Amino acid sequence: MSQSTVFGIRHHGPGCARSVRAALDELKPDVVALEGPADAEIALPLVNHDEMIPPVSMLIYPKDEPRRSVSFPLTDFSPEWQVLKWAGENKVPVRLMDLPMSHRLALDKQLEKQDEKRAPESPDLAEKKASEFRADPIALLAEAAGYADHELWWEEQIERREDATGLFEAILEAMQTIREEYPETRESDLLREAFMRKTIRKIRKETVGHVAIVCGAWHSPVLTEEALNGKIDGCKIKDDTARLKGLPKLKTTATWIPWTHSRLSYRSGYGAGVDSPGWYSHIWESPQDAPLRWLTNAARLLREKDLDASSASVIEASRLAETLAALRDLRSPGLRELNESILTVFCQGDDSPLRLIRKRLEIGDKLGSVPDETPSVPLAENLAKLQKSLRMKPSTEKKLLDLDLRKEIGRERSHLLHRLNMLEVSWGVWEESGGGDSTFHEIWQLEWQPEFAVAIIEANVWGNTVELAATHRTVQRGRDAQSIQELTELLHSAILADLQSAIPELLEIIRVQASVSADVRHLMEAVLPLARIARYSDVRKTEAANVLPILDGMFDRILVGLISACLALDDSAAETMLEGLSKAQQAIDLLGDETLQSEWNVRLRKLLTSKVNGLLRGWACRLLLEKDEIEKEEFDRLTRLELSPVTETSVAATWLTGLLKGSGLLLVHQETLWEIFDEWLRRLKVETFVEMLPVLRRAFSDFNTAERRQMGEKVKFLTDRRSTIVDSTESENGDEINHERAAKVLPVLTEIMGGDLK
Incomplete structure (x- = not known):
């Protein structure tokens, strides 16, 4: 039987990486047993490929449940990576000795099911959690050496050490001392260590020569010659066999994916994260x-x-x-x-x-890469092909991409990004600022994340190409949709993604739901995405003719049920209904259908005289005023009626709030409105005015600075004119006016209007 030597390392440690390479050069082992899941051994030959550039991560996942994937990230300064590189350069076989992920993932799944059945306050659960505690060996060693900063101690003593003589013997001795005081109690790690010993024993039987064992420092005391020969409690062959008997198992797949330094700063897979990967990389490259x-x-x-x-x-x-x-x-x-x-x-x-x-x-933001022949799912291969043909190399650096949709490459890039978003792979975030859909360009914020590799594996269940997977996923979402608004937004996204095969089925689902939907508000919220499709789809070379008949049917139902839907609404429900009305008006404006606008105006006129919430009446008045459907005399009459002394103050305030929705320039020139509004404000009692002030402030908050300034000047003009009238009245009848009290109103009006009344 061959002999073995243990090298206890710390994951992602440049000093350990340098030292273990030097130790291997000196020992010249015949086989290396490395801590790592045994079922990932099939992926090791790619390590020495010229196109394998760290940081990379070994990804292991169950074929039927990719979401349970586990990553094992490695980079230049990871000791495990340097061991693999050394072995490849010296043609020494490497055996991964850790418990296979096929068992670990199955055990995790088993525990999840048990926890679902167990009550949250169960004593068994509390005992289980208490047993999961493990001492931090670095913290204990650092504190014993008088260091408050544990990482500083490790970096000073290990990572930046130039002479590695006796290093691994010292690490082993330190860990043996700690484990005597704080023995391992976590069942998951006890299983792993039992499997490591079982694997090493098998390797030693099959090998003539020396075996180098490279593992996390914590495990090193139970992998020594003494432990392998069963001379340490709990390490006998029969103990390990009993512990490993009957483990559940899942079928797993292993591959490599690119990783980033930023992701090394998180705990992932096996091994701790490193707080400053860029600094450790620097130490590795420039010792x-x-x-x-x-x-x-x-x-x-x-x-x-x-x-x-x-x-x-x-x-x-x-x-x-x-x-x-x-x-x-x-x-x-x-x-x-x-x-x-x-x-x-x-x-x-x-x-x-x-x-x-x-x-x-x-x-740092360094992104690694893997060879083209790295095993991957068909969807990932198709995406890589598209990225290459469209010249869209993934990068972790945030950057803006401005696409001209009149050019073929611009449309194809847009389609790819939209399709990936449909698959919940948000490589690009669409910036819908400025002109939005009405422009011939899209602006995207791109940032690639390593986790997208897992999302792509999960999405492969929907199809082997990006287009096919996005189509099937979109159709399924349409079938599962709970509201017509969700469906129309989905259709809008499908057209932006150019998913032509999904569009007919979505249209049919929308047609069926629209024909039976009795919720007018939901119908109004749903028409805007469809109107955008009808108005702008030609820019993206997509067909939208089938949308118009559906829109016509939806608007017919909206027009029939609008008035009844607006009755008996409180302030909160009226605000929600107003959002639907606004979206319906935007849709009508986009369509430019004069007949539809005329029919819509008729319904708005009915709202003016119906017993609906004042917010809706005010908004309807405002819209009709913008469309020149109300003459000045009629508007003056409505304003005097809504703000008359007999109208309840709260009702008048909500009407005024609805009237003020939209551009302020139109209202600035309505002289009568401001006179009546000024008169209404002056009639309010002090306590009522204070109560109404937040409502009024909110009503004016949507106007921009220039509009509020003009409104302030309008109020100032009314104040000056009223003062002139009062002065002339005083000179005629001698009545005394308290100007000091009157002046106290001006700051309040200034606050409301946003103008300068001085």
């Missing part, structure tokens, strides 16, 4: 003069942003960092000392530039 190079890179980044960072500042910051390291009894400056120096010298105490350095250098 000798890391501090000075770091300051130089920081200065270069600041200069790119037009911030002051001279060569003299780099020298000064370097001296300060060295001084801080000496004061703290460190062999050389670490990240903390460098950040303090940058903050003092480069940033002059302002931490804003330091946040930029944290994001771009300390964490």
